[in-house]
Amino acid sequence: MQILQKVLSARDQVMGLAICRAAGVSLGTRVRFHGSPIVTRVEHSTISVGARSVLISDSRYTALGVRSPTILRTLMRGAHLRIGEDVGLSGAVVCAALAVVIGNGCLIGADVMIFDNDFHPVDHPARRYSTQDDASQFAPVVIESNVFIGARSIICKGVTIGQNSVIGAGSVVTRSVPENSVYAGSPAKFIRKLGPIPA
Numbered sequence: 001m002q003i004l005q006k007v008l009s010a011r012d013q014v015m016g017l018a019i020c021r022a023a024g025v026s027l028g029t030r031v032r033f034h035g036s037p038i039v040t041r042v043e044h045s046t047i048s049v050g051a052r053s054v055l056i057s058d059s060r061y062t063a064l065g066v067r068s069p070t071i072l073r074t075l076m077r078g079a080h081l082r083i084g085e086d087v088g089l090s091g092a093v094v095c096a097a098l099a100v101v102i103g104n105g106c107l108i109g110a111d112v113m114i115f116d117n118d119f120h121p122v123d124h125p126a127r128r129y130s131t132q133d134d135a136s137q138f139a140p141v142v143i144e145s146n147v148f149i150g151a152r153s154i155i156c157k158g159v160t161i162g163q164n165s166v167i168g169a170g171s172v173v174t175r176s177v178p179e180n181s182v183y184a185g186s187p188a189k190f191i192r193k194l195g196p197i198p199a
């Protein structure tokens, strides 16, 4: 069994690296893959994953399982999707039309979605067929360092989550969250303050 596990892990690592390299992702050292992520990068956009980050795309490797592989996508030319060092992603979906930046040491729980745009105009006639981009649909997302986002949360456009903050499971975050704070619910609301990470 251990041998089989080693073979599967080696296969995942080779596949993960190949998928990222084929998509033109800039990878730090010792990025780990469990299962195969889905990665698509539009021309003239960037995706980077920092050293020692772990991308889980297979339910065998995380207690809660994952409902989809980790998905990293840029959607428009000029977009930036940046994942820092020592970040853990479990079946996370991260889509950047402008910019999504995830800082060092973040824990992105099972099946979290993070996106910086609405994908469709909100007004009806344009919603289905418009090819026009309305600036109000887009706003960058910044997840600062050491943030923990609970399982199945959704982080919407324009949100900054301050360093060391925690987002409760199943939250929908539509407004920015200060540092060292716990927020939860839909829409996410203040729960309590946390002490800063000791130096």
Ligand SMILES: CC(C)(COP(=O)(O)OP(=O)(O)OC[C@H]1O[C@@H](n2cnc3c(N)ncnc32)[C@H](O)[C@@H]1OP(=O)(O)O)[C@@H](O)C(=O)NCCC(=O)NCCS
Pocket: 064, 090, 108, 109, 110, 149, 150, 151, 166, 167, 168, 169, 170, 171, 182, 183, 184, 185, 186, 191
């Ligand atoms: C956010 C969390 C860490 C807070 O834990 P905590 O500090 O022990 O908070 P408590 O359980 O004391 O709850 C405090 C308040 O927040 C509310 N709350 C906690 N988590 C919540 C959530 N996910 N959604 C909505 N409200 C929540 C509680 O109902 C409680 O409200 P009340 O004071 O009105 O009764 C925890 O509730 C949570 O969501 N954990 C799951 C993390 C996760 O997803 N891990 C897996 C990652 S793969």
